[in-house]
Amino acid sequence: MSPISGSLQITTVVLAVLAALATWLLWNRMRGPRAVRMLQRAALLVFGELMAAVAILVWVNISSGGLVVSWQDLLGNQSTRGGVFAGQQGAIQLDPKAQTVAVVRRQDVAVTARFVRATFHPSSEGFQETTFRGPVSGITSQVYVWTPPQYAAEPHTYFPVLELLHGVVGSPDGWMGPMNVVAHLEAAERSGKVLPYILVVPEVTPIAGHTWPFNNEECSDVPGDANVDTWLTRDVRTMVIDDLRAEPAADAWGLMGYSTGGFCAAKLVLQHPNRYRAAVSLSGYYLPDSQELSEDPVLDHENSPLWLISHTRTPAVSLLMTASAQDNVDPASEAAKMIAAAKANPQARATDVQSFVAPLGGGHNQSAWEKMLPTAFTWLSQRLAGPTP
């Protein structure tokens, strides 16, 4: 009985209803001393309450398209912390060739016209949190920043940056507890093949009310609504460069996101090669999903990674798309379409597009995505510029 089976849904609903009826009918038919009767009543009552809650959770999971598809998904979060994904090794063929990285010349970078000074507050898992108003987008929202141990140890070094995008519905917290991104990065770094990144986790849905899959901006500038692309790729990026020792050049900036965040990462790296060099989409999709974009044919095209890679001259950036064979929400076929479209479009030759499918990846949840992180960090480190003193 899988977590998305109809039989589980029916069983939980029936058990919840039966427990409520039994509580009612058997309340005063319990036998034994007073304490034993009380215990029997409490057990029946609590069982019914829990079963009703489970029935609701099963319904939410199924109606969301099946986020948790196997019981392993529920157990995997702790067991894989810092580890490498089982079934991943050997099954994944990635081009290990490191790309040539342009020399970062900080003196070429224009002086910031308006210095963005954000106030940071300590947050969970070593992150610093700030809420600031983006001067270009006008959007006020949250950003979490984490600096590696090397950042404090080497006070004159500038560091590469990964901008991490969460899914919808979701919040930046999804990258912390559920994704364990810091634990995975530090474990991967000890291998020596992964760069010490500054992690930047911005709010992807900063507009109140527009926080659902059908009505969020999907990291795009939507005329008449909000410029979320500008918020993510200019305001947040500028704030990090102004306030931290972050490399300003695109060669040292990577994007990574899961689900809608993966769509955003793929789209933004194709749209802004002057700001990002590489992107990883963890179980993302590649056609706009929200009515904010899909209702307008122009927005629908110019913000679609699949449209861009099929029809335009795409830039010399790198894109890795991952998928889980068990994921029903954003299946592996979506990345396969991107690969096929890139091959078919001669103008997309400059773009380095790769994908892998995890055969036992799990469903559409952080437990599945965090297993992809070690591979993603290694792949990004083969393409981004390292720290510069």
Added chain:
Amino acid sequence: MLLTDPALQYWSCVAAILATVAVLVLWNRVQGPAPVRVLSRTGLLIAGYLTTAVAILVSVNIAYGGLIVSVSDLFADVNPPMGQFMHSACGGDGMHGGVGNGGVGNGNGGPHEVPTLGAAAAAQPWPHPCASTSAEPAQPAQPAQPAVPAEAQASSVP
């Protein structure tokens, strides 16, 4: 109100425990005629079930990294008033054309509005409606869609 507030998690758990204890303590103490007793007990039972479900949902939401952050998200306007999604209407309130391309420097190096997909107009087969001065919002001439079946557009939730 923040749905990811630890205080909300704490108090929802307290409420669930209190409601459950209330059922156990008050079940045989309800007064009044039979219909009133039936209603009272039904109310007690429903309160116990609901508060427990809320406590568990709040905790699961937090454990999954704050899927739904604010209460107002839960009541998002599914059918917003007309005019809010005027994608093709350019200028107007000036929100996009005015602020988005404004002259605030970002220090990222290079010109701020670098044509991201190649400088030549040929690289942009879909003219942006706001880039055109013609009254007719420029629609792309529906070039062949990438060969994607409709199911690829299926809804996606992280």
